[in-house]
Amino acid sequence: MNLVKQTLASLGTTLRIMSYNKVGFAGFLMVIFIVLMSFVGPYFIPLDTVTKVDKIFQSPSAEHWFGTDHQGRDIFSQIIHGGKDVIVVAVIAGVLSTLIAVTFGTLSGFAGGRTDAFIMAITDVMLTIPQLPLLLILASLMKFENVTSLGVLLGLLNWPSLLRAVRSQALSLKERDFIEAARSLDLGTTHIVFREIVPNMMTYIIISLALAMTGAIYAQVALVLFGLVPFSGSNWGVMLSLAWVRGAIFFKDSVWYIMMPIAAIVLLQLSVVTTTRSLELVFNPRLRSGE
Amino acid sequence: MATTFDATQLPVEAERKPSRAAGFLNSFLLRRLLKALFTAFVVITLTFFLIRLLPSNPIELFIQELMVQYSMPYHQARDQAAALFAIDLEKPLILQYFDYLGGLVRGDLGTSILSPGTPVTSFIKRFLPWTVFSVGLALMISFTSGVILGLLMAYRRESLLDHILTVLASVLSAIPNYILGILLIIWLGVRWGVVPVAQMRGSLSPGVQPGFTLAFFQDALFHAALPIAAYVLTTVGSWMLTMKSSTISVLEEDYVTVARAKGLKESRITTAYVGRNAALPLFTLLAISIGFVVGGSVLIETIFQYQGIGYVLLQAVNRRDYVVMQGVFLIITLSVIFANFFADMLYSWLDPRIKFGAAE
Numbered sequence: 045m046n047l048v049k050q051t052l053a054s055l056g057t058t059l060r061i062m063s064y065n066k067v068g069f070a071g072f073l074m075v076i077f078i079v080l081m082s083f084v085g086p087y088f089i090p091l092d093t094v095t096k097v098d099k100i101f102q103s104p105s106a107e108h109w110f111g112t113d114h115q116g117r118d119i120f121s122q123i124i125h126g127g128k129d130v131i132v133v134a135v136i137a138g139v140l141s142t143l144i145a146v147t148f149g150t151l152s153g154f155a156g157g158r159t160d161a162f163i164m165a166i167t168d169v170m171l172t173i174p175q176l177p178l179l180l181i182l183a184s185l186m187k188f189e190n191v192t193s194l195g196v197l198l199g200l201l202n203w204p205s206l207l208r209a210v211r212s213q214a215l216s217l218k219e220r221d222f223i224e225a226a227r228s229l230d231l232g233t234t235h236i237v238f239r240e241i242v243p244n245m246m247t248y249i250i251i252s253l254a255l256a257m258t259g260a261i262y263a264q265v266a267l268v269l270f271g272l273v274p275f276s277g278s279n280w281g282v283m284l285s286l287a288w289v290r291g292a293i294f295f296k297d298s299v300w301y302i303m304m305p306i307a308a309i310v311l312l313q314l315s316v317v318t319t320t321r322s323l324e325l326v327f328n329p330r331l332r333s334g335e
Numbered sequence: 336m337a338t339t340f341d342a343t344q345l346p347v348e349a350e351r352k353p354s355r356a357a358g359f360l361n362s363f364l365l366r367r368l369l370k371a372l373f374t375a376f377v378v379i380t381l382t383f384f385l386i387r388l389l390p391s392n393p394i395e396l397f398i399q400e401l402m403v404q405y406s407m408p409y410h411q412a413r414d415q416a417a418a419l420f421a422i423d424l425e426k427p428l429i430l431q432y433f434d435y436l437g438g439l440v441r442g443d444l445g446t447s448i449l450s451p452g453t454p455v456t457s458f459i460k461r462f463l464p465w466t467v468f469s470v471g472l473a474l475m476i477s478f479t480s481g482v483i484l485g486l487l488m489a490y491r492r493e494s495l496l497d498h499i500l501t502v503l504a505s506v507l508s509a510i511p512n513y514i515l516g517i518l519l520i521i522w523l524g525v526r527w528g529v530v531p532v533a534q535m536r537g538s539l540s541p542g543v544q545p546g547f548t549l550a551f552f553q554d555a556l557f558h559a560a561l562p563i564a565a566y567v568l569t570t571v572g573s574w575m576l577t578m579k580s581s582t583i584s585v586l587e588e589d590y591v592t593v594a595r596a597k598g599l600k601e602s603r604i605t606t607a608y609v610g611r612n613a614a615l616p617l618f619t620l621l622a623i624s625i626g627f628v629v630g631g632s633v634l635i636e637t638i639f640q641y642q643g644i645g646y647v648l649l650q651a652v653n654r655r656d657y658v659v660m661q662g663v664f665l666i667i668t669l670s671v672i673f674a675n676f677f678a679d680m681l682y683s684w685l686d687p688r689i690k691f692g693a694a695e
Contacts, residue, residue, distance in 0.1 A: 169378070303521075306514055310510050310514065
């Protein structure tokens with residue numbers, strides 16, 4: 045019981061700190077809302093798959109909140125069902141590339157010498173190759189049957205700029221007095237890395253994670269939109285792609301079909317980015333002193 | 336402790352000391368040039384082995400395709416594939432690699448699979464200039480306006496203008512560039528009908544001849560306007576925000592206070608003292624931005640049907656024209672490497688400190 049109370053209390057404190065930044069907190073609430081909508085929503089709102097010829101391209105009404113698509117299907121239900129894949133890919137790719145960036149960026153910064161030179165040489169080459177063209181070519185050579193493999197590929201490509209940021213952070217931390225103090229006290233590498241360095245880099249890690257996730261959303265929707273990943277079913281990228289191909293942009297009532305997935309994608313991007321402002325406050329106490 | 340007078344003299348002395356040859360060998364630019372050449376070499380090697388070693392490599396896929404589509408026997412399909420990719424499949428891989436390198440040196444990138452007889456280099460000659468033109472112009476517009484607006488935001492901190500521009504910058508940089516392109520077409524082109532999107536397709540109107548004529552430049556700008564708008568709108572936000580925070584920290588520097596105390600004109604302080612120094616860190620970001628915008632050109636050019644090299648790449652990917660894919664990808668990457676090197680040169684010209692110091 046005590047543990048539950050403690051957890052709730054610290055969760056409460058965290059939320060209170062996050063709410064200091066109004067914009068960031070709004071973004072955070074929006075992320076929660078989109079995640080709940082995409083993962084819990086499908087259990088309550090069934091996906092409309094029935095073609096209704098008499099209801100093609102309708103504008104929003106009480107019956108169809110977001111209007112209907114080129115086959116007369118309800119767009120609202122597609123939006124509810126279409127977020128899950130996008131979020132899963134973003135999280136897999138984001139976590140993977142952050143993991144790579146943090147591990148090797150810290151290693152590079154602290155080890156220095158040849159290890160550093162080697163890691164940075166690879167990073168610089170990767171950073172120069174334009175990601176999207178490479179991704180397009182890889183997508184044409186490989187077959188992506190599922191969401192996980194796409195997420196892993198995006199994660200494997202998206203780390204270089206994050207790694208540079210983490211490395212420069214590690215380089216500046218290395219010279220700080222408290223690390224020197226921990227060394228002279230002989231606290232051990234594990235202690236220094238996990239109790240001194242990682243907490244001090246947490247802000248960067250969290251921001252890196254958010255940026256990697258938005259990068260993954262950008263890339264995966266692009267791949268689906270241009271038909272390079274044969275995903276079917278409901279996915280915001282697939283909806284956008286279909287609406288674009290079916291000429292939904294040309295009629296007043298059909299514009300809803302293309303605007304809804306656009307709104308969903310942009311809203312998700314924007315709320316992930318703004319959430320970082322609140323998360324900064326949680327992980328970097330120096331930032332909240334003014335409040 | 337050195338006196339202030341000596342400290343200001345020091346960098347000038349350091350500049351004169353090393354002989355020209357030694358200075359060149361250690362120079363920032365030479366190191367950058369070597370790095371660029373190394374990167375180019377890695378990319379060339381990577382492209383070759385990616386095409387040849389992947390389990391479903393394009394040559395095998397192409398052989399399979401020929402066998403299925405034209406019911407060719409395996410060796411005939413293989414010969415045809417070898418001819419098109421300009422690769423001798425009988426040789427050991429390492430020798431094939433040297434052949435490939437030799438071809439590159441002679442400017443031979445192979446021949447298109449789907450448009451037989453068309454060398455990849457002719458695609459590049461025809462389509463690359465349009466991408467360089469539109470992307471280059473967009474980067475310049477975006478960078479300059481981002482720097483000016485960021486400076487303005489830092490000077491008018493916490494004003495209404497600052498808040499509006501901050502929100503605008505954050506929202507714009509969160510929108511993927513191809514989605515912004517679609518939005519421009521939907522609203523400006525179709526719904527409000529302000530812009531004739533259909534006429535703006537392609538890179539030039541039919542009948543307009545390239546040359547140093549006003550009509551040509553007008554037409555080129557007309558066709559590039561929407562892609563440029565999409566690049567600028569999606570990148571200007573991050574320039575604005577970076578410039579703003581950079582300016583705020585420069586404004587607190589002592590030399591700005593000194594300049595004010597000396598009674599220099601505010602306009603001179605803004606341009607020569609604050610603006611120039613605050614913009615410096617942005618040049619290091621220019622390299623990353625070039626890669627991102629050039630990569631994005633694949634999508635933007637396809638959305639607007641602007642016939643640049645990105646458009647050709649996506650067409651080749653969709654039609655599985657591996658020879659064109661390989662060649663165009665290589666050229667795109669090499670141009671990014673070149674652009675990065677150019678950005679580095681610009682940076683070292685603007686900030687002479689990095690030529691000598693270890694600061695990078």
